[in-house]
Structure formats: C-alpha cells, structure tokens
Amino acid sequence: xxxxxxxxxxxxxxxxxxxxxxxxxxxxxxxxxxxxxxxxxxxxxxxxxxxxxxxxxxxxxxxxxxxxxxxxxxxxxxxxxxxxxxxxxxxxxxxxxxxxxxxxxxxxxxxxxxxxxxxxxxxxxxxxxxxxxxxxxxxxxxxxxxxxxxxxxxxxxxxxxxxxxxxxxxxxxxxxxxxxxxxxxxxxxxxxxxxxxxxxxxxxxxxxxxxxxxxxxxxxxxxxxxxxxxxxxxxxxxxxxxxxxxxxxxxxxxxxxxxxxxxx
Amino acid sequence: xxxxxxxxxxxxxxxxxxxxxxxxxxxxxxxxxxxxxxxxxxxxxxxxxxxxxxxxxxxxxxxxxxxxxxxxxxxxxxxxxxxxxxxxxxxxxxxxxxxxxxxxxxxxxxxxxxxxxxxxxxxxxxxxxxxxxxxxxxxxxxxxxxxxxxxxxxxxxxxxxxxxxxxxxxxxxxxxxxxxxxxxxxxxxxxxxxxxxxxxxxxxxxxxxxxxxxxxxxxxxxxxxxxxxxxxxxxxxxxxxxxxxxxxxxxxxxxxxxxxx
Numbered sequence: 001x002x003x004x005x006x007x008x009x010x011x012x013x014x015x016x017x018x019x020x021x022x023x024x025x026x027x028x029x030x031x032x033x034x035x036x037x038x039x040x041x042x043x044x045x046x047x048x049x050x051x052x053x054x055x056x057x058x059x060x061x062x063x064x065x066x067x068x069x070x071x072x073x074x075x076x077x078x079x080x081x082x083x084x085x086x087x088x089x090x091x092x093x094x095x096x097x098x099x100x101x102x103x104x105x106x107x108x109x110x111x112x113x114x115x116x117x118x119x120x121x122x123x124x125x126x127x128x129x130x131x132x133x134x135x136x137x138x139x140x141x142x143x144x145x146x147x148x149x150x151x152x153x154x155x156x157x158x159x160x161x162x163x164x165x166x167x168x169x170x171x172x173x174x175x176x177x178x179x180x181x182x183x184x185x186x187x188x189x190x191x192x193x194x195x196x197x198x199x200x201x202x203x204x205x206x207x208x209x210x211x212x213x214x215x216x217x218x219x220x221x222x223x224x225x226x227x228x229x230x231x232x233x234x235x236x237x238x239x240x241x242x243x244x245x246x247x248x249x250x251x252x253x254x255x256x257x258x259x260x261x262x263x264x
Numbered sequence: 265x266x267x268x269x270x271x272x273x274x275x276x277x278x279x280x281x282x283x284x285x286x287x288x289x290x291x292x293x294x295x296x297x298x299x300x301x302x303x304x305x306x307x308x309x310x311x312x313x314x315x316x317x318x319x320x321x322x323x324x325x326x327x328x329x330x331x332x333x334x335x336x337x338x339x340x341x342x343x344x345x346x347x348x349x350x351x352x353x354x355x356x357x358x359x360x361x362x363x364x365x366x367x368x369x370x371x372x373x374x375x376x377x378x379x380x381x382x383x384x385x386x387x388x389x390x391x392x393x394x395x396x397x398x399x400x401x402x403x404x405x406x407x408x409x410x411x412x413x414x415x416x417x418x419x420x421x422x423x424x425x426x427x428x429x430x431x432x433x434x435x436x437x438x439x440x441x442x443x444x445x446x447x448x449x450x451x452x453x454x455x456x457x458x459x460x461x462x463x464x465x466x467x468x469x470x471x472x473x474x475x476x477x478x479x480x481x482x483x484x485x486x487x488x489x490x491x492x493x494x495x496x497x498x499x500x501x502x503x504x505x506x507x508x509x510x511x512x513x514x515x516x517x518x519x520x521x522x523x524x525x
Contacts, residue, residue, distance in 0.1 A: 063425045081428040093422035097444035097521045106440075107430035139521040159430060 008084070008162030008195035009074050010037035010060060016068030016220075017055055029055050031220035033069070037163065040193040042186075044206040045223075047216030053199045054090065056216070057167045060197065061087050073163070083107060086156040087165040091172075092148045094140040100127065100151050101136040107159040119158070126154040146177040153188070165197045170205070179237070182208055186235050203256070207231070207248055208240065215255055225255045308490040313498075316491040327480070334469065334476040334503060337393070338461045341400020345457060349408035350450060356409070357416025358442070370409060378403040378464045382471055396468045396476075403464040404457030408450065415449030416442065448522075451515040458511045462504040477503060 017030040029052040037043050047053050058064040060071055062081040071078040073085065094103050101123055108119040127133045130150040140148055149169060156164060166185075170178045186209055189196055200206050206213050207229055215225040229248055231239045239245050290310050297309040308316075321327045356363050356370075381402050385395040419442060427437045469478030477500050484492025516522070 058425075061425070061429065063421070063428075081425060083429060083431045086429050087426070089422045089426070091422070093420070093426045095423060095426075095441065095444070097447070097519070098440075106427070106432070110427070110433070110436050111431035113431075141521060155430075 007039055007074055008037075009039045010071065010085070010163055010195070010197070011035075011073075012056075012060065012069065012071045014069035015056070015059060015066045015071070017052070017059065017064070017066050019055075028220040030059075030066070031218075031222060033216075033222040035214055035223050037195060037197055038212070039162075039195045041211040042189050042196045042198060042209055044198045044200060044210035044213045045216055046200060046203070046206045046213055047221065049201050051216050051219075052221040053201075053216060054167055056221075057087060057165050057197070057199055060163075060165055061085050083111065083159045084162045085165060086159060086161040086163075087167060088149070088152050088156060088169045090168045092140060092152065094148060094151055094155065096140050099137050099139055100132060100143070103140070103151060104155045104158055107155070122158055123154070126158055127151075130154050144177075145173045146181055149173070149181055150184070153185075157194075161194070163195045163197065165199075167199045168201065169198075170200075178205075183237065185209065190234050203249065203252055204240070207245060207252065208235065208237070213252065215252075227252055227255065306490060308494055313491050313494045317495050321495060326475075330475055330477050330480045331499065331503065333473075334465055334478065334500075335507075337396050337400055337465050337469075337476065338458070338507065340397045341402075341465070342404050342458055342461045344397070345401045345404035345408055345461075346450075346454065349405045349453075350412055353409045353412025354416060354442070354446070356413045357446075358438075367413075370406065374406045374410065378460070379467050382468060386472060392472050392474065396465065396473055399468045400461045400465050403460040404453075407457045407460065408453035411449045411453035411456075412446050415446035419445045447518050451518060454511050454515065455508070458507050459504070462500070462507065466500055 013034050015030050015033040017028075019027045019029055021027065033052075033056060035043075035045075045053055045056065055064065059066050060078070062071075062078045062085070065079075078085075094100075095106075098106065101120070104123040104126065105116075105119045108114050108122070109116060114122075124133065124136065127136050130153065132147060132151055132154065135143060135147065135151075140151065143151065152169075169185075170181050173181060182205060185198075188194075189209075198206075198209055210227075210229045213227040213229060214223045215227065216222070217224045227248065231242070231244060231248070293307075294310050296304045297307050352366075356367055378399050381399050382395070385398045386392070389395040389398055423441055423445060424437060427441050432440070465476070466478035466481070469476040470482040473479045477496055481493055481496025481500065484490070484494075484496055
C-alpha cells in the first residue's frame with residue numbers, strides 16, 4: 001500500500017443538530033460542537049453511549065446536514081457523502097447479497113474510476129493483505145465478525161480515502177477478536193498514516209489507539225476536553241503496562257468522572 | 265477421532281413418526297367409514313376413492329385438463345400480480361408524493377377479501393376465464409405490494425449511505441442496493457401469494473368456472489359422487505403443494521446469499 005499524502009484535515013465548527021422524532025418533543029443532540037481532526041493523526045472521539053457520537057460521525061461524512069455550523073475537509077465545505085471520507089459503521093454495512101470481492105470492488109466500479117480488471121486486481125491484493133483471499137467468493141453472512149470488519153476495511157481502502165471514520169467498529173466482537181482488530185488497525189494506521197476518526201465508548205481502546213482523544217459530553221453534547229496521547233509508535237499492547245499509559249488513563253478518568261474519582 | 269466421526273454419520277433421517285401418522289390417518293378414515301360413525305355415513309372409504317381414481321380418472325382427459333385449467337389461472341393471476349405489484353411496491357416505498365397519493369386507496373381496497381370481488385369481476389370482465397384470473401390476481405397483488413413497500417421503507421440507512429460514499433449514482437443504488445434489499449420480502453410475498461391464489465381459484469371455480477379442480481370437486485358434490493369430491497380435494501392439495509415447491513425453488517435461486525454455511 002502506498003503511503004498517502006498527509007491530507008484530510010477535517011474541521012467542524014459550531015455544529016448544532018436536533019432530531020424530530022414523530023409525536024415527541026425535538027431532541028437537541030449537538031450544540032456548538034467544534035473539533036479539528038489533524039491530518040495523519042488518529043483521533044479518538046469518546047463519550048458515553050447515546051451522547052451523539054454517531055450523529056457527529058454522520059455529519060462529518062455528509063450523511064446528515066447539521067442544523068447549524070459547518071464541516072470542511074481540506075478547506076472545502078462538506079455538503080454530501082464522498083469517497084474521500086469513508087465510514088465503517090457500528091453494525092456491518094457489507095451488502096449481504098454481494099460476495100466479499102463484489103463488495104470490495106463496488107466503489108471503484110461505481111465511479112468507473114478504473115477498469116474492472118484493475119479494480120479486481122487491486123481488490124485481490126487488499127484481500128490478500130487482510131487474509132481474506134480465500135473468502136473472496138463467500139457472502140458476508142458466511143464470515144466471522146472479525147473477518148467482516150477486515151472486509152469492510154478493504155472495501156473502504158480500495159477507494160484511497162483521505163479520512164476513515166470508524167463508528168465503534170469493534171463493538172460486539174469478542175474480547176480476543178477485538179484486541180486483534182485493535183492491533184490490526186493500529187498497524188494499518190502506522191503503515192499508511194491515514195487520517196482516522198475513531199469513535200468509541202471504551203477508554204482503554206481509546207488510549208491504545210489514539211494520538212489525541214476528544215471527549216464528548218453534556219446534553220446537548222459538544223467536545224468538552226482534549227487529551228494528547230504521546231505514547232510511542234509503533235504501538236503494541238506492551239504500552240498498556242507502561243507508566244505513561246497509566247498516567248494518561250488517570251488523567252482521562254479524572255476528566256470523565258470529575259471530582260467524584262477522589263472518593264473511590 | 266476419525267472413527268468417531270465415521271460412526272456419527274447418519275443417513276438423511278426418514279420421518280417414521282410422520283409416516284405412522286399418515287398411515288394412521290387413512291386407517292382411521294377407513295374404519296370410521298366402515299363402522300358407520302355418525303357423519304361418515306356419506307363419506308367414501310379410502311379404497312373406494314383409490315379405485316375410482318384408478319379406473320375412471322387416471323386416463324381421463326377431462327380430469328387432467330382440470331389440472332391444467334386451474335394451474336393456468338393460478339399462474340396468470342400470480343404472475344400478473346408480481347409483475348404489477350413489485351414495481352408498484354417499489355414506487356410506493358421510494359416516491360413520497362406518489363406514496364401520499366396512492367397509498368390510501370390501497371389501504372381501502374386491501375382488506376376486501378378476494379372472493380368479495382367475484383360479482384364485480386364477473387360483471388366487469390368479458391369472459392369467465394378473465395374474471396377468475398382477475399380474482400386470483402387480487403389475492404396475490406396486495407400481499408406483494410405491501411411486502412415490497414414495507415421492505416423498501418425498512419432498508420438500512422447504512423446500506424444506502426455506504427453506496428453514496430463510494431460514489432454510486434442513484435440508478436446504481438436502486439439496482440444494486442435497493443432491489444436486492446427487497447428480494448427477501450418479495451420471496452415472502454410470493455410464498456403467501458401462491459397460497460392465497462390457490463385458495464381463491466378453487467372458490468372462484470366453484471362459483472363460476474366451467475372447468476378446473478374446484479369445479480370438479482363441486483360437480484362431485486352436486487351429483488352426490490363423494491369419491492369425486494375427495495379426488496378433487498386431494499388433487500387440489502397436491503397442486504398447491506407442487507406450486508409451493510416451485511416457489512421455494514425460485515426463492516432459493518433469487519437469494520444465493522441465503523445459503524447455509
């Protein structure tokens with residue numbers, strides 16, 4: 001995989017979003033939510049479930065329009081979805097009626113950016129890299145959770161996106177698969193330096209992966225704190241035992257729980 | 265270990281209990297008739313039915329043409345329902361304005377049982393054949409429309425969004441994402457539809473058909489030939505069963521991704 005140029009600066013300013021559920025009072029999800037995703041960095045957005053993390057991700061991708069504020073990508077206003085920002089969804093979004101290979105080549109073929117042969121060649125390379133080559137003709141329903149996740153990464157990366165947005169991608173995987181996938185993703189990131197927004201509600205996952213953690217909170221939500229994670233790359237699970245990791249974790253917990261931590 | 269696996273091999277299981285139940289059913293039928301249990305006095309015994317069938321029906325051109333007539337009506341009614349119903353369901357599910365215009369009409373017509381359409385249908389269509397096909401059509405039509413409509417409305421956002429992100433045009437999204445998304449519901453609509461169509465064709469033939477398996481059964485009743493009634497009933501059961509097998513096969517072909525691991 002070629003190393004991608006450092007682009008993909010995603011800036012959100014003053015995002016506001018209401019939901020209007022039928023027959024209920026409108027819900028104010030985001031208010032004055034601003035953030036800056038630096039290119040070539042892995043930024044984790046952390047917050048409790050239901051705080052609007054997915055909504056924020058959908059706005060960053062261009063699936064939802066904010067009611068106020070704006071998102072720019074490398075200075076360009078984001079108005080609609082595009083292949084420069086690709087999302088890996090909480091639940092698998094692989095199309096169950098296409099084989100793994102068909103899922104992966106979908107993007108390049110839909111845009112007619114390359115010939116079918118070239119797209120297939122590239123897809124097969126990615127599938128080999130992700131250890132899925134022998135499963136290329138299987139349907140997603142025949143894959144395990146971890147394999148689905150890897151297939152989705154291949155499906156995204158074949159389009160050379162500038163930003164990957166992962167919305168709690170490893171939720172629902174068993175602990176071991178989850179750790180393997182975390183390791184997998186951090187290696188992929190270190191190799192490509194592909195600008196990443198990684199959404200999670202788990203602190204350990206956040207610290208292990210992040211260059212920077214944005215903490216989301218409040219109702220309506222906004223980014224309330226920013227934590228720099230200066231753990232060394234390449235990162236392995238050894239960092240979880242390091243002094244610095246524990247310091248960052250303590251700092252994060254203090255931010256998350258405020259003063260109540262001191263009573264414990 | 266290999267020994268273990270070998271000893272665990274089993275032939276496809278024959279359902280002995282089911283076989284016993286079927287034999288038991290015919291035995292009970294036979295004895296109830298022979299013993300003259302109340303209600304069974306007029307009923308023909310299984311062997312009499314079998315004998316009548318073998319001597320008078322197996323080589324009877326008219327009997328087999330009843331099969332053909334009923335099958336034709338079911339097939340036409342069913343196919344027209346799919347051909348018109350699937351696009352209509354898709355339109356209702358995707359076009360908001362069209363949905364608001366047309367859906368209330370469908371909601372009004374849908375609860376009317378297909379057989380309630382018989383009189384109007386006979387008045388409207390120039391031939392009996394057309395009216396029976398129309399009633400079969402009604403039986404399958406609303407089912408498929410509603411199934412496809414609901415399926416379109418419950419397509420996962422993620423499936424559409426992902427395609428948008430990857431640069432698919434709305435035509436591509438329609439063909440490659442929306443259509444396959446609703447195929448499982450089309451399959452459900454077809455299974456339900458074929459069952460209803462058989463129900464309806466038999467009743468419609470009894471009311472107005474000149475031939476067909478329903479007519480055969482009815483004529484057996486009118487002429488007090490109970491063996492014929494029972495031959496008719498069993499034929500209808502078999503015909504419905506065969507149609508279900510065909511529809512199941514089609515559904516498997518439509519959804520190759522639903523294979524077992």
